[in-house]
Amino acid sequence: KQEVTQIPAALSVPEGENLVLNCSFTDSAIYNLQWFRQDPGKGLTSLLLIQSSQREQTSGRLNASLDKSSGRSTLYIAASQPGDSATYLCAVPGSSNTGKLIFGQGTTLQVKP
Amino acid sequence: GAGVSQSPSNKVTEKGKDVELRCDPISGHTALYWYRQSLGQGLEFLIYFQGNSAPDKSGLPSDRFSAERTGGSVSTLTIQRTQQEDSAVYLCASSLALAGAYNEQFFGPGTRLTVL
Numbered sequence: 001k002q003e004v005t006q007i008p009a010a011l012s013v014p015e016g017e018n019l020v021l022n023c024s025f026t027d028s029a030i031y032n033l034q035w036f037r038q039d040p041g042k043g044l045t046s047l048l049l050i051q052s053s054q055r056e057q058t059s060g061r062l063n064a065s066l067d068k069s070s071g072r073s074t075l076y077i078a079a080s081q082p083g084d085s086a087t088y089l090c091a092v093p094g095s096s097n098t099g100k101l102i103f104g105q106g107t108t109l110q111v112k113p
Numbered sequence: 114g115a116g117v118s119q120s121p122s123n124k125v126t127e128k129g130k131d132v133e134l135r136c137d138p139i140s141g142h143t144a145l146y147w148y149r150q151s152l153g154q155g156l157e158f159l160i161y162f163q164g165n166s167a168p169d170k171s172g173l174p175s176d177r178f179s180a181e182r183t184g185g186s187v188s189t190l191t192i193q194r195t196q197q198e199d200s201a202v203y204l205c206a207s208s209l210a211l212a213g214a215y216n217e218q219f220f221g222p223g224t225r226l227t228v229l
Binding site: 031032034036041042043044045046049089091093094098099100101102103104105106 | 117119144146148155156157158161168169172204206208210216217218219220221222223225
């Protein structure tokens with residue numbers, strides 16, 4: 001059974017810092033991994049999707065890496081801003097033919113001005 | 114084009130009443146998913162649709178929960194005889210397809226259900 005863990009559960013940093021969020025999964029037989037952002041009281045916004053054949057994906061100040069063999073992904077945020085404050089979730093498909101996602105518990109990030 | 118939309122955004126109901134939650138996926142997305150997000154439970158999968166069929170209903174918590182999709186588009190999640198433990202945010206997502214690169218899922222804003 002696939003399980004997804006995110007560490008840390010919460011993180012507070014001063015504006016301008018670079019930071020790394022961690023995601024680990026128990027079953028390495030995944031075909032993609034998706035990172036989301038969730039603002040309080042809102043739905044999820046897709047940030048990045050990494051295919052199993054890829055090592056990383058970049059979008060603006062965000063860079064996500066994937067190491068299937070070790071069951072890990074990281075989300076790197078460069079030059080953090082107060083607007084980055086949100087909960088970040090990673091998710092992997094629970095099976096190969098349904099696409100249903102298994103989510104981590106999330107990392108709540110606060111960037112202080 | 115428009116993203117995934119859900120209605121209502123908030124629903125307050127009394128225990129024992131039935132509720133219907135609606136999801137409009139992104140046009141052209143064949144796959145549609147329902148998830149539930151509750152305090153202490155995180156995000157959990159409920160059901161998915163490929164077209165109008167739901168091959169996997171294993172995530173539905175009980176037989177009080179049902180869902181349908183018509184015309185390969187709009188989906189409705191129905192909860193009968195609501196209980197207080199049904200209180201949660203119900204999220205809908207859609208994707209172009211079920212697997213691979215086309216499985217990137219896009220979420221709606223959710224429906225916050227409160228059962229009194």
